[in-house]
Amino acid sequence: MVRHAVVVALTRTRRDVLLEVAGHVLAGGGDVTFVVGARGPWEPLPDGVRVVELLPLEDAHWTTPWLFADLQPWRARLDGVLARVLDGAGRRLAAVTPGLGARVREAGWRHGIPAKQGRPGRRRRWLDSPAAAEVRPWLLWRALRADRAALASLANADLVVWGDQQAWPVAWHVARRARAARVVGFFDAKAAVGLR
Amino acid sequence: MGTGRRPRILLVAFHFPPGRGSAVFRNRAWANLLAAAGWDVTVLTTTREWFRQATGGVDDELAETVAPQVRVVRVPFSPQRYRPDLGSMSWLQANFTATYNRLTTELPDRLFPERHALWYPAATAAGLAQVARHGRPDLVMATGNPFASYAVARALGRALRTPYVLDFHDAWTLEQYAEKEAFPPGHPAWAWEERVIRGAARVLTVNRPFHDWYAARYPWAAAKMRIAENGWATDVLADMPPPAPVPEGRPLRFGYVGTIRHDLPLEVFAAGWRQARERHPAMRDATFALYGHIGYFAKDADRISATLPVDLPGFELAGPVGHLDLPRTFAQLDVLLALLPSTQYLTSAKIYDYVAALRPIVGVHHPRNPTSDVVAGYPWWYPLNDLTAAEVERALGEAASAARTIRAEDVEAARAVAARHTWEAHLNPAIEDFTGLVRRG
Numbered sequence: 001m002v003r004h005a006v007v008v009a010l011t012r013t014r015r016d017v018l019l020e021v022a023g024h025v026l027a028g029g030g031d032v033t034f035v036v037g038a039r040g041p042w043e044p045l046p047d048g049v050r051v052v053e054l055l056p057l058e059d060a061h062w063t064t065p066w067l068f069a070d071l072q073p074w075r076a077r078l079d080g081v082l083a084r085v086l087d088g089a090g091r092r093l094a095a096v097t098p099g100l101g102a103r104v105r106e107a108g109w110r111h112g113i114p115a116k117q118g119r120p121g122r123r124r125r126w127l128d129s130p131a132a133a134e135v136r137p138w139l140l141w142r143a144l145r146a147d148r149a150a151l152a153s154l155a156n157a158d159l160v161v162w163g164d165q166q167a168w169p170v171a172w173h174v175a176r177r178a179r180a181a182r183v184v185g186f187f188d189a190k191a192a193v194g195l196r
Numbered sequence: 197m198g199t200g201r202r203p204r205i206l207l208v209a210f211h212f213p214p215g216r217g218s219a220v221f222r223n224r225a226w227a228n229l230l231a232a233a234g235w236d237v238t239v240l241t242t243t244r245e246w247f248r249q250a251t252g253g254v255d256d257e258l259a260e261t262v263a264p265q266v267r268v269v270r271v272p273f274s275p276q277r278y279r280p281d282l283g284s285m286s287w288l289q290a291n292f293t294a295t296y297n298r299l300t301t302e303l304p305d306r307l308f309p310e311r312h313a314l315w316y317p318a319a320t321a322a323g324l325a326q327v328a329r330h331g332r333p334d335l336v337m338a339t340g341n342p343f344a345s346y347a348v349a350r351a352l353g354r355a356l357r358t359p360y361v362l363d364f365h366d367a368w369t370l371e372q373y374a375e376k377e378a379f380p381p382g383h384p385a386w387a388w389e390e391r392v393i394r395g396a397a398r399v400l401t402v403n404r405p406f407h408d409w410y411a412a413r414y415p416w417a418a419a420k421m422r423i424a425e426n427g428w429a430t431d432v433l434a435d436m437p438p439p440a441p442v443p444e445g446r447p448l449r450f451g452y453v454g455t456i457r458h459d460l461p462l463e464v465f466a467a468g469w470r471q472a473r474e475r476h477p478a479m480r481d482a483t484f485a486l487y488g489h490i491g492y493f494a495k496d497a498d499r500i501s502a503t504l505p506v507d508l509p510g511f512e513l514a515g516p517v518g519h520l521d522l523p524r525t526f527a528q529l530d531v532l533l534a535l536l537p538s539t540q541y542l543t544s545a546k547i548y549d550y551v552a553a554l555r556p557i558v559g560v561h562h563p564r565n566p567t568s569d570v571v572a573g574y575p576w577w578y579p580l581n582d583l584t585a586a587e588v589e590r591a592l593g594e595a596a597s598a599a600r601t602i603r604a605e606d607v608e609a610a611r612a613v614a615a616r617h618t619w620e621a622h623l624n625p626a627i628e629d630f631t632g633l634v635r636r637g
Binding site for chain 2: 133138168184190
């Protein structure tokens with residue numbers, strides 16, 4: 001009997017099979033946790049299914065604001081510092097050579113406003129890029145890993161089911177952390193829970 | 197070839213027991229018959245684990261029927277692309293799958309244009325190791341698919357100055373189910389196919405349409421092309437008891453035995469089955485069982501399962517059958533159903549087993565499929581004139597009547613046809629030809 005099945009899937013391609021498996025585990029008194037991008041596309045889920053959403057975790061992970069978001073706070077802060085440094089340098093120069101100092105202050109640091117507004121489309125371009133196709137599934141695992149509470153909720157899994165290739169990093173690491181867990185693909189999932 | 201020793205052959209056969217499927221049965225027959233003909237046979241195949249993981253099942257009993265004097269060399273080959281197993285997957289493949297796929301697909305593609313490309317260096321190295329251990333072969337033979345085996349034969353043939361033979365169990369550049377070219381012009385597969393055929397001493401195909409397509413494509417090689425049909429195994433099916441007429445009171449048992457592919461004409465069959473069951477008294481309460489693995493690759497099973505006619509009256513999904521269990525399975529059936537894709541290039545290997553089973557056979561496929569040529573003269577062959585429900589109904593009705601009125605003379609006629617289609621009958625002429633090739637060489 002399966003006590004806790006963790007189902008990892010980032011696309012809905014195998015939704016029917018995975019929901020059937022989940023329903024069977026729940027009917028047998030076990031727990032089921034779905035690890036998905038967002039809950040919405042998977043609704044309606046059977047009563048009792050717990051859900052870990054990876055996209056909010058990804059948004060909160062440091063890589064998003066630092067590298068991939070439209071608006072990057074670190075960059076706005078850096079721009080503020082550079083603007084202040086340039087203004088201060090202009091003041092100092094003005095005391096010695098008023099003309100040069102005035103020109104420096106007038107020129108200022110011109111990138112401050114774009115940095116505060118962000119760069120619209122940066123995140124979309126990242127998500128559509130070939131690099132994201134290579135790295136993002138692993139980044140989603142890193143985002144999950146950073147959330148200790150979410151990770152702890154998966155630690156007692158005795159069955160890990162993956163539904164697509166994009167789910168492999170999360171499923172692989174979850175299975176390694178739950179040493180007793182059996183890890184199967186969607187094609188073996190029914191047999192693993194005693195269906196068919 | 198030195199005097200006083202047996203001729204040596206290196207058979208590059210990826211599909212080999214304990215695998216399953218028609219290619220496995222054919223390669224087992226090659227190995228056993230070559231050994232019986234006095235050849236020193238070494239087979240290069242892959243591991244049991246590959247078959248277990250990629251195809252979801254192995255037939256260990258069948259592996260025990262390989263002649264003991266055949267040397268089987270199992271070359272490790274990763275099954276992860278066919279049926280991923282996360283439990284044994286590397287960190288790189290699990291975490292950066294797209295990168296891993298590029299490294300293991302695009303780069304090997306430059307070596308050989310096929311997803312089994314890495315079989316080429318792996319089997320070539322294993323072949324050379326065997327040569328170092330057991331001596332140079334007099335002949336190298338490769339069966340495809342995978343077609344990388346042909347590149348292995350060519351590489352070994354050139355390195356060892358040994359003739360090589362290609363056995364086209366499946367077509368390579370011909371998409372035999374869609375009946376069109378499998379690759380666009382300029383694809384490297386064309387150049388590779390021409391290269392391996394140019395260097396081959398013999399090119400074997402499994403039926404006439406297939407042979408003619410290749411002979412037309414490579415007319416300069418037509419003289420070295422031969423047909424070596426599939427067959428049935430006398431060590432498995434020779435003792436099939438003759439059928440007895442089925443009494444009126446007992447419902448007939450129809451069955452299909454073979455891999456349950458995605459392109460079997462099940463929809464048309466189901467419609468014809470319903471009609472026949474309602475209208476033909478001989479088919480009252482008849483049952484229909486599908487025996488076999490669902491799909492060759494295990495990962496396809498769910499997709500194909502969803503297309504099965506589970507609500508058909510009398511339908512039963514009976515599960516896989518080991519090759520050695522065929523006699524017992526056939527004995528439970530009264531009429532066999534040759535559900536086949538409709539292509540002129542396919543003579544299904546299972547039809548030979550069906551003929552050996554000595555049962556009425558309904559050919560559920562388009563008449564363009566050349567299977568009727570194989571069973572010419574078989575008294576209980578009921579083909580369709582067209583792939584329609586009405587034709588299925590008619591053929592089922594005729595086969596049902598035949599099953600209830602088995603005649604002794606028909607049994608003898610069926611036996612005579614079956615005797616023409618054993619592996620021995622179809623492969624031994626080619627083996628004699630190989631012996632001639634080696635002597636001349």
